Amino acid sequence: MEDRFQVTELEREKVLKNYFRKGLNGPLDTFPSKDKRKYIIAQEIIKRFEVGKVYLEKEINAILKEIHPDFATIRRFFIDYGFMNRSDDGKEYWVENYEAEAK
Numbered sequence: 036m037e038d039r040f041q042v043t044e045l046e047r048e049k050v051l052k053n054y055f056r057k058g059l060n061g062p063l064d065t066f067p068s069k070d071k072r073k074y075i076i077a078q079e080i081i082k083r084f085e086v087g088k089v090y091l092e093k094e095i096n097a098i099l100k101e102i103h104p105d106f107a108t109i110r111r112f113f114i115d116y117g118f119m120n121r122s123d124d125g126k127e128y129w130v131e132n133y134e135a136e137a138k
Contacts, residue, residue, distance in 0.1 A: 040074045050075045063103040073112055080109065081118045081130060090128045095119075 050072050056064050059079060067073050083098055084090070090098075092110075099106035110128075113119035121128050 040071050042071070042075055047075050051079055055079070062101065066103055066105060066108055074116065077109070077112055077116065077118050081113065084119070084130045086130050086132055088129065092126060092128065095128050
């Protein structure tokens with residue numbers, strides 16, 4: 036994944052500043068349409084989850100709702116881009132290691 040999105044620190048800071056106007060712990064103004072920006076945003080949001088902890092879908096939704104009303108799109112992006120894993124029945128979610136993603 037890192038090879039697909041080469042992100043400079045300056046680019047990362049600019050994207051985060053533009054999309055998290057109230058700061059990194061605040062809500063997301065909009066979820067970007069471009070994959071590279073989504074990836075940068077996801078790297079930041081995933082830090083709000085504990086590595087190795089198993090979350091129920093409703094717990095994931097509650098955390099993501101605080102960030103953006105379209106929580107389902109963000110949750111799907113996490114799964115599709117490997118930020119988060121999901122059980123086969125879709126009831127449990129977990130982050131194995133976001134340190135590798137956040138580089």
